[in-house]
Amino acid sequence: MSEFVARHVGPRPANIQAMLAALGYDSLADLMRATVPESIRLTQGLSLEAGLSETEALAKLRAIANQNQVWRSYLGLGYANTITPPMIQRNVLENPGWYTQYTPYQPEISQGRLEALLNYQTMVTDLTGLEIANASLLDEGTAAAEAMTLSFNVRKQKAVKTFWVSADCHPQTIAVVQTRALPLGIEVVVGDHRNFDGATPVFGALVSYPATDGAVYDYTDFIEQVHAQRALVTVAADLLSLTLLKSPGEMGADIAVGNTQRFGVPLGFGGPHAAYFATLNQYARKLPGRLVGVSKDQYDKPALRLALQTREQHIRRDAATSNICTAQVLLAVIAGMYAVYHGPQGLQAIATRIHQHTVTLATALQQSGFELGTEPYFDTLRVHVGDRQADILTRAASQHINLRQLDAETLVIALDETTTAADVRDLIAVFTEQTTLPPAVVSPLVDHPLQRTSAFLTHPVFNTYHSETEMLRYMHRLQSRDLSLTAAMIPLGSCTMKLNATAEMVPITWPEFGQIHPFAPLAQAQGYLQLFQQLEAWLCEITGFSGISLQPNAGAQGEYAGLLVIREYHQQRGQSDRTVCLIPESAHGTNPASAVMAGMKVVGVKCDSQGNVDLVDLRTKAEKHSAQLAALMVTYPSTHGVFEEGIREICDIVHTHGGQVYMDGANMNAQVGLCRPADFGADVCHLNLHKTFCIPHGGGGPGVGPIGVQAHLVPYLPGHSLVETGAGQQAIGAVTAAPWGSASILPISWMYIAMMGAAGLQHATEVAILNANYIAHRLAEHYDILYTGKHGLIAHECIIDLRPFRKSAGVTVEDVAKRLIDYGFHPPTMSWPVAGTLMIEPTESESQAELDRFCDAMIAIRGEIEAIATGQIDAEQNPLKLAPHTAEDLVAAWQRPYDRRQAIFPTRWTQENKFWPAVNRIDQAYGDRNLMCACLPMDAYRD
Numbered sequence: 001m002s003e004f005v006a007r008h009v010g011p012r013p014a015n016i017q018a019m020l021a022a023l024g025y026d027s028l029a030d031l032m033r034a035t036v037p038e039s040i041r042l043t044q045g046l047s048l049e050a051g052l053s054e055t056e057a058l059a060k061l062r063a064i065a066n067q068n069q070v071w072r073s074y075l076g077l078g079y080a081n082t083i084t085p086p087m088i089q090r091n092v093l094e095n096p097g098w099y100t101q102y103t104p105y106q107p108e109i110s111q112g113r114l115e116a117l118l119n120y121q122t123m124v125t126d127l128t129g130l131e132i133a134n135a136s137l138l139d140e141g142t143a144a145a146e147a148m149t150l151s152f153n154v155r156k157q158k159a160v161k162t163f164w165v166s167a168d169c170h171p172q173t174i175a176v177v178q179t180r181a182l183p184l185g186i187e188v189v190v191g192d193h194r195n196f197d198g199a200t201p202v203f204g205a206l207v208s209y210p211a212t213d214g215a216v217y218d219y220t221d222f223i224e225q226v227h228a229q230r231a232l233v234t235v236a237a238d239l240l241s242l243t244l245l246k247s248p249g250e251m252g253a254d255i256a257v258g259n260t261q262r263f264g265v266p267l268g269f270g271g272p273h274a275a276y277f278a279t280l281n282q283y284a285r286k287l288p289g290r291l292v293g294v295s296k297d298q299y300d301k302p303a304l305r306l307a308l309q310t311r312e313q314h315i316r317r318d319a320a321t322s323n324i325c326t327a328q329v330l331l332a333v334i335a336g337m338y339a340v341y342h343g344p345q346g347l348q349a350i351a352t353r354i355h356q357h358t359v360t361l362a363t364a365l366q367q368s369g370f371e372l373g374t375e376p377y378f379d380t381l382r383v384h385v386g387d388r389q390a391d392i393l394t395r396a397a398s399q400h401i402n403l404r405q406l407d408a409e410t411l412v413i414a415l416d417e418t419t420t421a422a423d424v425r426d427l428i429a430v431f432t433e434q435t436t437l438p439p440a441v442v443s444p445l446v447d448h449p450l451q452r453t454s455a456f457l458t459h460p461v462f463n464t465y466h467s468e469t470e471m472l473r474y475m476h477r478l479q480s481r482d483l484s485l486t487a488a489m490i491p492l493g494s495c496t497m498k499l500n501a502t503a504e505m506v507p508i509t510w511p512e513f514g515q516i517h518p519f520a521p522l523a524q525a526q527g528y529l530q531l532f533q534q535l536e537a538w539l540c541e542i543t544g545f546s547g548i549s550l551q552p553n554a555g556a557q558g559e560y561a562g563l564l565v566i567r568e569y570h571q572q573r574g575q576s577d578r579t580v581c582l583i584p585e586s587a588h589g590t591n592p593a594s595a596v597m598a599g600m601k602v603v604g605v606k607c608d609s610q611g612n613v614d615l616v617d618l619r620t621k622a623e624k625h626s627a628q629l630a631a632l633m634v635t636y637p638s639t640h641g642v643f644e645e646g647i648r649e650i651c652d653i654v655h656t657h658g659g660q661v662y663m664d665g666a667n668m669n670a671q672v673g674l675c676r677p678a679d680f681g682a683d684v685c686h687l688n689l690h691k692t693f694c695i696p697h698g699g700g701g702p703g704v705g706p707i708g709v710q711a712h713l714v715p716y717l718p719g720h721s722l723v724e725t726g727a728g729q730q731a732i733g734a735v736t737a738a739p740w741g742s743a744s745i746l747p748i749s750w751m752y753i754a755m756m757g758a759a760g761l762q763h764a765t766e767v768a769i770l771n772a773n774y775i776a777h778r779l780a781e782h783y784d785i786l787y788t789g790k791h792g793l794i795a796h797e798c799i800i801d802l803r804p805f806r807k808s809a810g811v812t813v814e815d816v817a818k819r820l821i822d823y824g825f826h827p828p829t830m831s832w833p834v835a836g837t838l839m840i841e842p843t844e845s846e847s848q849a850e851l852d853r854f855c856d857a858m859i860a861i862r863g864e865i866e867a868i869a870t871g872q873i874d875a876e877q878n879p880l881k882l883a884p885h886t887a888e889d890l891v892a893a894w895q896r897p898y899d900r901r902q903a904i905f906p907t908r909w910t911q912e913n914k915f916w917p918a919v920n921r922i923d924q925a926y927g928d929r930n931l932m933c934a935c936l937p938m939d940a941y942r943d
């Protein structure tokens with residue numbers, strides 16, 4: 001095995017032997033034989049190359065990257081080159097203190113990124129002129145599709161099922177909206193807003209601002225017309241342009257969506273980038289995605305948290321507002337920081353500079369007789385070139401310049417933050433064969449009714465940290481409030497918070513990966529194509545599938561894509577009545593939410609007392625819905641953390657009734673190298689590359705959720721309307737805006753697989769299972785382990801039952817979770833998949849020392865629970881109920897009936913390495929009752 005394997009895997013060989021001995025096994029192979037059902041176990045190892053060292057893998061990837069060509073792309077389409085401020089690149093994007101954070105479900109140790117996201121939300125609401133914004137969505141296309149479904153769900157006339165879309169939207173946005181509309185029975189009508197007459201009733205409309213060809217239209221009258229039908233209007237708007245243009249809110253828009261990529265996030269051949277979604281307060285409860293809100297802690301100190309969680313899929317399941325789980329937190333943090341760094345004047349200066357370059361270019365082109373599109377414009381020009389197109393494109397290519405071909409006689413040029421006067425000169429030369437700049441002229445925006453007059457980003461946070469020293473300290477202050485993998489293990493069941501090795505992360509900021517426009521000609525992206533092809537081949541080998549689509553940019557989007565593939569398969573076979581999707585009770589909330597989005601009807605399947613799919617109930621339901629059965633969604637190993645013995649039988653039952661098996665592959669970390677979903681009956685499976693394959697969690701995104709499918713489903717894998725991706729004639733429409741989704745983070749998974757090799761990957765899985773079983777073994781004397789498989793073993797995660805303590809000591813799962821923070825840990829997954837439990841997943845990357853430290857903490861907490869149960873400690877005033885403890889507690893007059901040192905420094909480790917939660921336990925209900933989702937005025941933080 002490569003030397004890297006021993007860096008990725010936490011326990012040393014001696015630890016592995018010691019832990020095996022504790023469990024009563026001689027070798028990892030023995031433990032695997034006892035854990036993984038024989039009927040599905042791989043008999044020989046994966047056929048992958050041997051693992052490489054960090055240096056070797058980086059050199060190999062470097063050679064691949066060098067096949068990409070970084071041209072100057074003026075292609076626009078919602079993507080713009082940008083300057084990532086170096087200090088943000090190094091201190092956020094390349095900083096494990098930020099990128100290894102988990103989703104901020106434990107707000108007391110997440111105040112930093114919650115503040116960064118609140119800044120982002122405030123930036124979005126200010127610029128769009130709307131009232132409330134979420135903390136990011138996957139991409140602009142998805143955000144537009146979510147705007148459509150929100151409009152659909154709140155529509156006044158239930159019979160109206162038409163969504164009107166302007167033909168001036170970016171084509172990939174229209175395509176993603178169409179894909180989403182189809183299974184929901186929504187008809188999408190594409191038209192010209194200037195001819196909108198309201199003859200056909202619609203429930204909503206989508207326009208682009210600026211339009212895809214650069215025209216900036218005043219939509220005020222159009223919005224009034226649509227409102228007259230009691231329908232909602234969504235404006236897809238470029239945030240940077242809004243520093244100069246009247247906001248969508250001021251025109252009367254109900255929703256604004258868009259990409260925030262050009263706020264310092266590299267193009268990355270399409271992603272990841274954060275899309276924004278803003279709307280009016282009255283739709284807050286229908287808002288898709290996560291929302292950061294302000295609440296208060298026990299001392300009435302303002303404290304941030306995720307608000308209105310009851311909207312989300314993990315609570316509302318098939319009635320959720322959307323299926324989104326992993327979003328784009330890291331990218332939203334970067335975009336928000338970009339606004340903090342530049343401030344309103346800085347942003348306006350950037351926008352003005354780009355605009356002035358555009359004016360110069362426009363003037364030169366007009367002087368040379370080219371006909372331009374509608375005025376005003378911001379940064380994008382439509383140029384009628386007639387029969388000169390071929391010559392112009394040839395000259396452009398010779399200068400390594402990409403221009404957008406709108407049609408045979410029209411080109412579009414979109415400038416960006418990186419455009420210099422020299423670039424403008426080159427562009428003029430490409431069009432006119434002259435190199436002189438025209439004299440300066442006044443922008444058509446000056447004194448135009450669409451010029452922005454309202455203030456934005458007036459909050460102090462956007463007007464304070466403009467020196468690098470101040471900015472550095474601000475970012476570091478926020479980072480230090482958050483517990484990331486740099487501080488301790490984050491044992492989140494189902495989320496696989498493993499090592500994100502630095503060597504894996506290094507390539508993502510190479511310009512050859514970062515600076516490629518998603519719609520650059522594929523000839524310039526040969527390195528990317530090779531990377532995709534290798535990664536797809538490796539993932540096929542690992543899963544056993546025949547084809548992979550890398551398009552979905554999160555697990556839940558993979559589910560949606562996979563179910564659409566299944567839907568299409570049935571339709572193509574003339575079985576469009578197959579719309580029932582069986583989903584076990586224990587399924588992740590994204591499963592039912594995705595099924596609904598794919599137009600399916602969810603039918604629940606029971607689980608037995610061991611947490612396994614109840615085969616009797618499955619048979620009954622499959623028989624009952626035999627003719628309508630589309631699919632079963634099943635997680636493997638189960639969400640209860642066991643290798644179900646009956647998995648083959650489960651798949652057979654579904655196939656017998658003509659259904660397809662969708663496997664939720666979030667738990668792939670227990671399978672790699674040991675068994676393969678395609679071998680034991682899955683037809684489709686998504687993989688969370690941000691779990692098993694080392695893409696960092698980023699505090700709640702980015703993610704990548706590719707799907708693998710069996711040969712009979714390969715023809716239906718998602719295509720793309722703008723790019724020849726190799727998808728066939730029968731491909732379903734695009735599920736994401738970019739053809740390969742979040743391409744720029746795929747090098748992370750490529751590096752991981754390349755460095756681990758077949759043996760290393762298998763070893764990692766085995767140690768992940770060992771680590772989990774070791775924790776279960778150590779905790780079993782003190783807590784009930786809820787589910788186990790054969791031989792009392794679990795897979796890669798274990799659930800401990802805390803429900804008995806509610807009765808015996810009045811202690812809840814939340815109390816234990818918050819108390820773990822006092823011990824320096826991030827709590828495990830709370831109350832999922834079973835209420836009142838904790839689900840612990842250590843992963844292979846944690847050392848035995850860290851596992852022991854965690855187990856010691858859990859055992860000590862168990863002692864504290866016992867002390868409450870026996871009356872030794874007060875039932876209300878105790879270290880669990882009042883956890884987590886802060887510095888505020890330390891300096892307050894201590895009048896509690898328990899020891900202060902015990903509360904705050906319960907272990908030697910904490911005495912030496914205390915991780916201080918920034919706030920005390922947060923009042924969750926208060927935050928939802930007093931919804932406040934933008935930055936508070938500064939004085940709220942004083943006193």
Ligand SMILES: *Cc1c(COP(=O)(O)O)cnc(C)c1O
Nearest residue numbers: 325326494554555556588666703
């Ligand atoms: C994480 C997870 C998902 C959702 O994946 P996202 O990338 O967050 O959308 C689905 N199912 C299970 C079991 C998961 O653990």
